[in-house]
Amino acid sequence: MGPEQKEFAELLESIRFIYGYDFTDYAEASVKRRVNNFMSNRKIPAIDVLGKMILKDEKLFEEFVQELSVTVTEMFRDPLFYKSLRSNVLKRLATYPFIKVWIAGCATGEEVYSIAILLKEEGLLSRALIYATDINQKSLQIAKEGVYPLEHMKQYTSNYQKSGGKNAFSEYYKAKYDSVLFDKSLRQNIVFAPHNLAVDKSFNEFQLVICRNVLIYFNQKLQNNVINLFHESLCPFGFLGIGNKESLLFSDKKDHFEDVDRKEKIFIKNK
C-alpha cells in the first residue's frame, strides 16, 4: 500500500470511528474520485488536512457525506427493465392482497415515481406500499418533493414509452417554469426514509426489492452483505431487481435466487 492509499484508508477509518458512516467497503476508485473532487472544489491541499477539518467541523462533515454518497438516476432508466417488470413481475404481485416494495438506494426518487406509475397502470398502487430509502438526506428531500427539471422530460417520456407505458407521460406531472411536479396521487403510498445499506439492518418483509446501480459502488464483501440483507427482507418467492451491469456472482446467496429475466437482472427468491 502506497502512502497516499494508506492516508486514504485512515481517513475512511476515522470517519467510521467518529461519525459511524462506513465507507471502508465502498469501491475505492469511486470514493477516491469523489473525495478528490470535494478537496479540489474547496481548495483543500491534502488528505490529512481534510481529515483534520472534517473531524473538527461537523457541518463540513455533513457536506462531505452528502457529496460522497450522492447518486444520480433517471426515470425509467433502462426501459426494458421496466418492461420486463410489467410483464414478468407485476402480474404475480397482483395475487397478493397487499404489496410491499423496497427501493433501496433510491437517490433523488426518479425510480420511485417510475415504479409508482407502473403499479398505478396495473391497478396495484392503491394496495401497495413503497419504501424508498437512501443514505443521503438531501437526495431523499428531493425525492419527497417530486420536483424535477423540465429539460429531462423529453428523455423520460421516450424511456417511458419504450418501457411499455400506457398513457401520455405528461398526464403524470404538471409543468411550471423550468420544473415539473409529479402527481400527488403517486406519492400517497410511498414512505421515504433514511437507510444505510452498509450498516443498517432489515426492517420489513417485501414482495419486491429494487436496488439498481448501487452495488457497483460497493466492494465484493459489502455486495455480499447487501444481497444477504435483501434475501432476508424478501418473502418466499419475492422478486429482486438490480442494475444492468450488476450481478449476484459475489454473493453466497446466489443459489437462493433464480433468473426471472437474466438480461434485465430480475431474480426470484426460491429458498
Next chain:
Amino acid sequence: MKADEMHKAIVIGTSAGGLYALSFLLEVLPPDYPLPVIVVQHRYKDQKELLEQVLQNKCAIKIKQADEKEKIENGIVYIAPPDYHLLIEYDLTFSLSNDAVVSYSRPSIDVLFESAALVFGRQLTGILLTGANRDGTDGLLAIKKYGGVTIVQSPAEAQFSYMPQWAIDKGAAKFVLTLAEIQKIFLDIIPFKK
C-alpha cells in the same frame, strides 16, 4: 528493468471518429499481447454491444466489454460499457460508476485515465485520439503527474482535431504522433515473448 516492469497497461480515449482510429491501432495486436488495453470510446447508450462486435470482427486480439469487478488480464482489449464510467481498482479489477456525466460524457475518458494513473503510475501509457470535446485532457495530465507516458494523436491527421488539440494546448501531451507511429509504439513498446 524488464519490459513487463516498465509497462503494465495502455489506456485509450476517443470520441467522434474513434472507430476508424481504434480499428487501425487494435487490428495489429496479437492475441497474446502482453498488456491489457483499456478503452473509453464515447458511445450512445442504446448500442449495447455493437462497438465490441465491430472491433472484434477486425481484430485478432480478444475484445470485450469491461464487467463490474472483472479481473484485468493481459492480452485483452476492454471497452467501457455505455452509460457507465469505468474505473480501475488497486487490486486490478474494474469498477463501474453511475456518477454524473463528466465533460458531457459517460463513460468519460478523464474518469478512466485518472483512476488508471493512481493505480499504474509510471507503468501506464495513456493515448488520446480523435474527438470533438474536451474529455481526456485532465486524465492525461493526471497520468503525466504520476509519471506515466502520454501520447496524443496528431490533430492534423485526426478526423476530429478538437480533442487532441485541446490536450496539446493544455500541455498534456508528451508525444504528438500519427496513428501509424502510435501503432509502431504499440508493437515496439514491449519485446514479444515469442
